[in-house]
Amino acid sequence: MESKKDTSLLVEKKFFTFAEPPNEMILDSGAKLGPITLAYETLGELNEDKSNAVLVLHACSGDSHVAGFYSEEDKRPGWWESMVGPGKPVDTNRYFVICSNILGSCMGSTGPSSTNPKTGRPFGFDFPMVTIKDMVQAQKHLIDHLGIKKIMSMLGGSVGGMQVLRWCVDYPEMVRSAIPIATTTRHSAQAIAFNEVARQAIMSDPNWRGGNYYDGKGPDHGLAVARMIGHVTYLSDDSMRSKFGRRLQNRSTLSFDFNGDFEVESYLRYQGTKFVARFDANSLLYITKASDYFDLERGDGTQLVNDKLADIRFLVISFTSDWLYPTYQSRAIVSALKKNGSDVSFCEIDAKWGHDAFLMPNKQRDKLISGFLDRISHEN
């Protein structure tokens, strides 16, 4: 008989709606958007003085389901269950964990697949361009709604790490500590290039139809190809060699056709198909564009050099085989923060899993984050 799940791990997807007209949220682009709904989940208990909140920021295609289960029968835990839970580095016995789905996504928060109140139909490409700054501004509304004045710590990898940095720049007074992982102050040309290929894959699918496909078949093939490209950038030469090598999929000889011979082809096709079932193509377009636009170094030097950030404690983490956000980009973050006199720690973890390493169980990563959070919680 299956053992009963820890009831503290049962989570519920909740929704918070704000920016009702005429008080719409003003976006980075100047456009107005409202009402806005954010899907979010929480684990653990908020303590009396509301000082134990940990905000987890998810990456590009993630969602609010960071850890736990929706029901006792639910078999699939959240996307970062190696990091968040009772006794895990982000210990839900001690901390109140919040994770919300980003603005522009399709996992419960307002995005291009949501209904446009003006037309009663999905926004499609009428959805305004949203940026990382807008995503963070929306999250701030949620944190205000929860009555939390200061977040004990916020952490996230990849595009989640961008949100961490954006929080620190835009609302430094609300951040006690921050853990940007496998991230950057701005995309390299290489990162933009891969995103653009992914977008073109979607937009050149005849079923995309200018983004207004919600009444019919969507750009499934384009979206699957976009995801395949994404997956390649999340892995590494090393991890692909050990995961697949040149092994053939369910066959012993070459097929001499194009149905796919290699395991790696089969894996990417599977990932592509799986993604189509859960994600909206327009959301991927908007979110990849938002991550390309993100730039903390635009204008007069980096926005991370700012006295207001001096009181935030930072732990910056990168991974040796991550070629999407290589270590030099994390070092640039560290270098800027040192100029503020910020308390900043940095570790480059030796891992062969490429950019995906931040999601994989890793003892070194766990030691860093649990030790850092423990210290921050005692500095209350």
Added chain:
Amino acid sequence: MKTENELLDNTRFDLQIIASWIKPNSRILDLGCGNGDLLDYLRRQKHVHGTGIELSEDKVATCIGRGLTVLQGDFRDEVHDYPDLSFDYIILSQTLQQVMDPEKLIPELLRVGKRVIVSFPNFGHWLIRLQILFTGHAPVTDQLPYEWYNTPNIRVITISDFKRFLRKTGVRLAREIAINTHHHDREGHIIKYFNNLRATYGIMMLEHPG
């Protein structure tokens, strides 16, 4: 509760001396901080705000895991980012002899910190002198246990030479102690006379002139 002395019992003797020179609540930068023993001690006993720089990933993870602030990297590159006088003390223990360019490093450290505390193995120790004199071989001692072909210690420093270097570069020597260590450098005593001949390590606190 451990006493101050017990906490440092397992710490190198030169670090015990250095710790005794640090004023409470000061800002510290420990270059090559290892597993963070000194930083941890200073944090508990002197309530310092400490940062360490360390090359080894494992040691960095150990440090951060025990709640210390540590950056992974080569301190020769990492120090340049800090604004002037970011620290009250910069500690460079038993590393100077491995630095390619001490003539550039020391002034840079004195830009970032008000005071720099250095400790280094004294190449003027009598045992080293005798080894060269009688065996004709490059010396190998407890403090300098390497052969010429694998040693990281590329700079040969004696206490006298270092003091001459300070005079030449106009750096003020605020404090100095010479020590003789034994038992894996965990125990030792302070040398009062003929330091350059009898001490295995020199420890000095450097300041801006004036």
